[in-house]
Amino acid sequence: MGRSFTAIMVVLILSGCAAGRSSSLESSYAKQDPLESWKSYMKAGQDLFVAARYGDAAKRFELALSAATSINPKGVQAANSSHLLAKSLLAAGRTEDAARSIRQAIGLREVAFGPESSEVGDSLTLLGSVFLIQGMDGDAEAILKRALAIKEKTVGPDHADVAEILTTQGALLLRQRKPLDAETCLKRSLRIWEKSGDEKRAESAPCLNNLGLICLFKEDFASAEGYFTEAIKVSRVSLGIPSPELARWQANLAEACQRLGKIQEAEKLLRESLETRKAALGPEHPEVAQGMNNLGFFCEKNGKLDEAEVLYKNAIQVYEKALGKDHLDVANALMNLASLKFAKARFAEAEPILKRAVEIRERAVGKESPEMIFVLTGYSIALRQSGHRDEATEVRRRIEAICKKHNLPLPQD
Numbered sequence: 001m002g003r004s005f006t007a008i009m010v011v012l013i014l015s016g017c018a019a020g021r022s023s024s025l026e027s028s029y030a031k032q033d034p035l036e037s038w039k040s041y042m043k044a045g046q047d048l049f050v051a052a053r054y055g056d057a058a059k060r061f062e063l064a065l066s067a068a069t070s071i072n073p074k075g076v077q078a079a080n081s082s083h084l085l086a087k088s089l090l091a092a093g094r095t096e097d098a099a100r101s102i103r104q105a106i107g108l109r110e111v112a113f114g115p116e117s118s119e120v121g122d123s124l125t126l127l128g129s130v131f132l133i134q135g136m137d138g139d140a141e142a143i144l145k146r147a148l149a150i151k152e153k154t155v156g157p158d159h160a161d162v163a164e165i166l167t168t169q170g171a172l173l174l175r176q177r178k179p180l181d182a183e184t185c186l187k188r189s190l191r192i193w194e195k196s197g198d199e200k201r202a203e204s205a206p207c208l209n210n211l212g213l214i215c216l217f218k219e220d221f222a223s224a225e226g227y228f229t230e231a232i233k234v235s236r237v238s239l240g241i242p243s244p245e246l247a248r249w250q251a252n253l254a255e256a257c258q259r260l261g262k263i264q265e266a267e268k269l270l271r272e273s274l275e276t277r278k279a280a281l282g283p284e285h286p287e288v289a290q291g292m293n294n295l296g297f298f299c300e301k302n303g304k305l306d307e308a309e310v311l312y313k314n315a316i317q318v319y320e321k322a323l324g325k326d327h328l329d330v331a332n333a334l335m336n337l338a339s340l341k342f343a344k345a346r347f348a349e350a351e352p353i354l355k356r357a358v359e360i361r362e363r364a365v366g367k368e369s370p371e372m373i374f375v376l377t378g379y380s381i382a383l384r385q386s387g388h389r390d391e392a393t394e395v396r397r398r399i400e401a402i403c404k405k406h407n408l409p410l411p412q413d
Contacts, residue, residue: 057092075112086102090126121154124143160203202237208227225256266298267302289329300340331356368402370402
């Protein structure tokens with residue numbers, strides 16, 4: 001039973017400010033005329049966004065949008081407020097709210113600036129990122145294609161805004177398992193970033209990371225190491241604080257180091273990645289559990305079985321608290337723990353763990369789904385090895401039925 005490291009792209013940094021101070025600011029702004037209030041809220045929101053206080057920034061942009069609406073509900077101020085609100089919501093991890101806000105921004109900007117304006121291109125780029133996160137690949141592809149055409153026409157083919165779109169397109173192509181197309185797209189993006197100056201160069205980390213992932217796929221581990229190292233460097237420059245992105249780059253670099261036989265460096269990076277997640281998100285966030293799983297898998301692979309067991313158990317607890325006891329991520333974490341029990345030849349202990357994983361997956365995907373095959377195979381092995389041969393045979397028959405129904409090969413156990 002194996003697992004692999006995964007990476008994806010959204011910043012989720014949670015922070016707050018004192019309620020009394022916030023109310024005081026809002027009260028003072030409210031006494032101004034609507035235009036001055038709008039300017040004040042926009043400035044406050046932009047300052048908070050730069051400080052990576054995305055939730056607080058969103059609140060200010062909501063107030064800015066309200067003030068702008070009182071000036072002209074279809075005016076420039078409303079259009080720009082809505083765009084920055086969506087950007088803040090997305091950075092804060094509120095994807096559904098961001099999707100609604102950015103659609104509003106596109107409509108307003110088409111009226112205020114024209115449907116082929118650079119401003120509309122910016123909002124379309126943001127919507128493409130939202131679709132990518134939501135797994136709406138077809139919509140993301142179409143929106144990003146339109147955004148790219150607008151931006152190439154309005155700001156030129158070598159502008160940093162074009163590089164941003166190409167980076168997102170590359171991520172989409174990579175997920176669609178088109179590594180050669182993704183590489184072409186991302187290398188063009190990187191060339192633009194490299195000509196954009198140090199300030200914009202600091203925004204190239206996602207592009208560098210995805211090029212590193214392509215190199216991992218091609219088994220060019222030395223090049224992957226270089227890309228991931230540079231992604232970490234520029235991420236630290238651009239953010240200056242612990243972030244989930246930085247944690248993912250660290251985990252990816254650890255994977256490259258493992259493939260190159262740099263085991264001690266890989267372990268150090270995975271521990272740093274876990275601590276970065278805790279610092280950025282708090283100790284009870286699902287991404288912290290992912291970091292525990294990553295480090296646990298490394299420890300299991302390198303003979304540190306007792307530490308791996310502690311990490312897997314802690315990951316299960318974090319997932320349960322953050323997502324609920326019936327979430328698929330809990331089932332996957334249970335399977336990691338069961339795999340460790342297999343490594344220790346403690347099959348009787350693995351059996352109830354896998355039984356629970358089976359029950360969670362059944363509720364999530366259905367009893368006859370092909371996604372049940374892997375966990376059922378592990379469960380049948382645990383049953384047989386712990387002496388419950390009749391039950392193991394029943395589970396094996398169930399696996400055979402699922403494979404036959406979906407015309408899939410029967411796995412070996």
